[in-house]
Amino acid sequence: MSERRKIWWGDFATTDFQNIDPMETIALLPIAATEQHGPHLGCGTDATIARGMLKTLTPLLPRDLDLRILPIQSVGKSNEHLHAPGTLTIPATVLIDHWIALGQSVARAGIRKLVIVNSHGGNEEVMGIVARELRVTEGMLVAKTSWSRFGKPEGLFSDVENRFGIHGGDAETSLILNFRPEAVDMEKAEDFASTVMRDEEDFALLRATGTHAYAWIASDLNPAGAVGEAAQATIDKGKALAAHQAQGLVTLLNDIRRAPLPGAR
Numbered sequence: 001m002s003e004r005r006k007i008w009w010g011d012f013a014t015t016d017f018q019n020i021d022p023m024e025t026i027a028l029l030p031i032a033a034t035e036q037h038g039p040h041l042g043c044g045t046d047a048t049i050a051r052g053m054l055k056t057l058t059p060l061l062p063r064d065l066d067l068r069i070l071p072i073q074s075v076g077k078s079n080e081h082l083h084a085p086g087t088l089t090i091p092a093t094v095l096i097d098h099w100i101a102l103g104q105s106v107a108r109a110g111i112r113k114l115v116i117v118n119s120h121g122g123n124e125e126v127m128g129i130v131a132r133e134l135r136v137t138e139g140m141l142v143a144k145t146s147w148s149r150f151g152k153p154e155g156l157f158s159d160v161e162n163r164f165g166i167h168g169g170d171a172e173t174s175l176i177l178n179f180r181p182e183a184v185d186m187e188k189a190e191d192f193a194s195t196v197m198r199d200e201e202d203f204a205l206l207r208a209t210g211t212h213a214y215a216w217i218a219s220d221l222n223p224a225g226a227v228g229e230a231a232q233a234t235i236d237k238g239k240a241l242a243a244h245q246a247q248g249l250v251t252l253l254n255d256i257r258r259a260p261l262p263g264a265r
Contacts, residue, residue: 005063007061008068010071020109021066022110022261023260025110026115027067027070027111028069028070028114028117029106029116029117031072031073031099031117031118031119032047032072032118033047033078034047034088035084036086037226038192038226039188040189040226041172041176041183041185041226044074045168045172046076047074047119049119050072050074050119051179052179053117053242053246054069054072060247065254067253070106075089076120076122077089077090077095077122077123079091079122079217080218081122081217082217092126095123096130099126099127099130100134100137103142104137104138112138112141113142113256114143115142115144115252116130116131116142116144117145118145119148139263141259141262143252151245151248152171153240153244157229157237158170161228164194164196164227166194167226168226169192169226169228169229170230172228173233174235174241175241177237178238178239179242181235184233189233190224191228191229191231194227195220196227
């Protein structure tokens, strides 16, 4: 009988961290959030996406890849959603210290390569600071990414969704329909229009996201706290999107395995 593969950090015994090859072993830190996602999705949406994406990822991993997945960080920086009950948030300064401490623990275990994979936009700035600090203090190779950065299959979503559907829209609702259909109330799903569409008519450069962005809270973009074409969501779209983005992370992990450690270039 073949030996069961270990990939979850908590399944490894302390003796499994002996003789780590720092070039080959990669730690993965999934970060998420618990926050409102409009009237049709639960507050656990981002954490559910993190769990579902990792489940999708697992069978795609090369057999010879030594990946060790840290516990999902289910609460992140979500103060842009504090107007809505049910949102949980941790101050950015506390999160920075917490995630740096996790990275330092990874380094003490002998692992020098770390990937932070995110499923909540509000964590972006925090994970950037954490990644740089771990490079400076621990000499680690730290890559930061988000599932959404791996894009979407061509033609799967409308142009409006691709440009504006950043929170609780067709993409995220389709993912949850795939991962946990009982957590979606499609009777309350709408096409939640974004005020960013108006910005493009009113301003030359100023936007809610991108190169010249203003700070916003979710209700600035839509009073319902969701943005995107949620009413168009389907399980099949969610399945195709999850497979596409999981394969993207596999490609990134293969790059990181081949990449030299800092100072070795």
